[in-house]
Amino acid sequence: MKVLSKRDVSSLSRFSEEAPLFPSPLHVGGPNIGSPDRLFTRLQEVIDRRWLTNEGPLVQELEKQFAGFLGVKHCVAVANATLGLQLAARALDLKGEVLVPSFTFIGTAHALSWIGLKPVFCDVLFDNHTLDPEDVRKKITPKTSAILGVHLWGHPCHVAALQEIADIHSLPLLFDAAQALGSSLDGRKIGGFGRLEVFSLHATKIVNALEGGLITTDDRLLAGRLRRLRNFGFTELGTVVDFGTNAKMNEFSAAMGLTNLEAYPALAALNNRICDFYREGLVDLKGIRLMSPPENGTTSQHYFVLEVTPESPVCRNSIYEVLRAENLLVRRYFEPGCHRTLPYTEEHARPGLPVTDRLSQCLLQLPTGQQMNEESAQQVVDLIRLCHKLGPEIEERLAHHSVDLSSSQLLR
Numbered sequence: 001m002k003v004l005s006k007r008d009v010s011s012l013s014r015f016s017e018e019a020p021l022f023p024s025p026l027h028v029g030g031p032n033i034g035s036p037d038r039l040f041t042r043l044q045e046v047i048d049r050r051w052l053t054n055e056g057p058l059v060q061e062l063e064k065q066f067a068g069f070l071g072v073k074h075c076v077a078v079a080n081a082t083l084g085l086q087l088a089a090r091a092l093d094l095k096g097e098v099l100v101p102s103f104t105f106i107g108t109a110h111a112l113s114w115i116g117l118k119p120v121f122c123d124v125l126f127d128n129h130t131l132d133p134e135d136v137r138k139k140i141t142p143k144t145s146a147i148l149g150v151h152l153w154g155h156p157c158h159v160a161a162l163q164e165i166a167d168i169h170s171l172p173l174l175f176d177a178a179q180a181l182g183s184s185l186d187g188r189k190i191g192g193f194g195r196l197e198v199f200s201l202h203a204t205k206i207v208n209a210l211e212g213g214l215i216t217t218d219d220r221l222l223a224g225r226l227r228r229l230r231n232f233g234f235t236e237l238g239t240v241v242d243f244g245t246n247a248k249m250n251e252f253s254a255a256m257g258l259t260n261l262e263a264y265p266a267l268a269a270l271n272n273r274i275c276d277f278y279r280e281g282l283v284d285l286k287g288i289r290l291m292s293p294p295e296n297g298t299t300s301q302h303y304f305v306l307e308v309t310p311e312s313p314v315c316r317n318s319i320y321e322v323l324r325a326e327n328l329l330v331r332r333y334f335e336p337g338c339h340r341t342l343p344y345t346e347e348h349a350r351p352g353l354p355v356t357d358r359l360s361q362c363l364l365q366l367p368t369g370q371q372m373n374e375e376s377a378q379q380v381v382d383l384i385r386l387c388h389k390l391g392p393e394i395e396e397r398l399a400h401h402s403v404d405l406s407s408s409q410l411l412r
């Protein structure tokens with residue numbers, strides 16, 4: 001391992017031919033994989049049974065296990081969360097406009113646009129980066145048909161305030177819980193809030209099914225409709241009664257999802273250790289603000305988010321460049337906010353959303369999960385501390401050398 005504290009600016013990979021600190025890339029959302037033995041046993045069962053999709057036994061088992069884990073009555077497995085959001089919108093008969101935060105993964109907005117709904121972007125609150133209830137209140141019009149909150153980084157939305165607004169205006173409230181598996185609010189797991197919630201089991205999530213998603217609700221009739229919608233609108237008796245689509249989860253994905261759910265306690269404990277390391281190692285750095293865990297809830301700590309403020313001697317984008325050249329593939333989620341993303345800019349860029357605009361300029365996310373251990377977490381801390389120490393020199397070099405940026409390094 002290289003001794004970081006002794007390095008000067010010219011030995012950073014960004015400015016030299018030095019090999020990167022990390023021999024292989026560390027990704028935000030590097031996949032977690034539970035017991036390979038359990039996985040292979042399940043896959044062999046699928047092969048022996050030759051029941052590959054269409055609500056197979058493993059999908060049924062997965063729905064039961066996740067419903068129990070999340071403390072909800074109904075869990076509908078789907079091919080991914082994007083389709084899950086679309087089924088949700090269809091099952092609730094949404095029309096016209098849906099209020100959503102701009103500060104979210106673009107998939108939240110696209111899921112709506114793709115089925116002819118108009119996402120109306122609201123700002124988020126600075127405390128936990130979730131939908132600002134006051135901005136929601138201001139943006140409700142007769143065209144609004146729903147409020148869609150996003151539990152970003154697994155941090156629970158301000159559910160009570162949003163529910164109150166939804167009730168006053170008789171609007172359905174639903175949640176994109178793609179990042180929130182295992183989170184809780186006031187002692188209750190995310191999954192049972194609003195009319196329904198949609199989780200992602202994408203490869204980057206704490207628990208993955210390769211690709212996959214879940215829609216959870218306590219509403220039996222809604223769950224029934226969601227089941228029909230994911231399978232072309234067929235009833236159990238084989239009659240088509242609705243405009244459905246194909247959003248079914250296959251058996252291999254269910255095998256992966258079940259196996260990885262079993263690993264959840266170990267994965268959350270690992271994240272806890274890594275994030276504690278990050279917190280202890282970075283807390284004293286001037287201009288680096290670490291996002292606090294939720295006050296009234298918990299998360300799986302799958303996302304470690306830090307803010308680089310103007311007091312830092314090195315800015316967010318410079319840290320990003322230096323770290324990525326060392327194979328530490330930190331992310332700048334979500335830059336830009338959805339309202340400044342090409343398909344949406346015309347309508348939404350003016351006026352801006354101040355908190356979203358600010359957050360999109362100053363956040364960085366660090367890797368967590370099985371790819372990490374305490375040694376690599378220590379190296380991440382040391383590297384960020386080195387960047388901070390060498391801040392002015394790094395800024396100067398980047399200002400003068402911006403032309404020789406290696407685009408391959410930036411795009412990784």
Ligand SMILES: Cc1ncc(COP(=O)(O)O)c(C=O)c1O
Nearest residue numbers: 080081082105107108178200202
């Ligand atoms: C907040 C949010 N919403 C929606 C999605 C889309 O999920 P999926 O990839 O399962 O379609 C993601 C995932 O990556 C996400 O992070």
